[in-house]
Amino acid sequence: MAEGLRLVTEGMSPTLVENLARAAGLEQGPLALARAAGLAFPESEAAAPAAQDEVRERLLLAPALAVARALAASGGAAPELADLDAILGWGYPAWTGGPLWFIASMGPDRLAARCRALETRHGARFAPPAIMPTSGARGAGEGRESPASTLV
DSSP states (O other): OHHHHHHHHTTOOHHHHHHHHHHTTOSSOHHHHHHHTTOOOOOOOOOOSSOHHHHHHHHHHHHHHHHHHHHHHTTSSSHHHHHHHHHHHHOOOGGGTSHHHHHHHHOHHHHHHHHHHHHHHHOGGGSOOSSOOOSOOOOTTSSOOOGGGGOO
């Protein structure tokens, strides 16, 4: 929700933000969540200041990084449930496997590069996590450790 509100504040059309969020697989757009929480935001239909791919990436990466940081700060409390909780609890796109799988599937080098680029343009919330995921996105039962376990 926070990243969607930031995009509108930057001048992006609320309709475009919602459409891109849905296209990225979010069950409910961030602005619909804001409305449900009673938050107000400008309803302008300004031109998009950012490329659509970057907007989708921001909408997926900002909460994924927040989950990774929270998990690391908690000492790894139930990392195996973080992805499931995010998908079932707040509608993180299932196609990603969850926020931890999403960032792990990028690989540490690509994740660090994308985080640094977004951090330069949009702030510290996109700083690379202190502990980078090292596992590829492999399904359970393939003899691979969960990427959540590599974050803590």
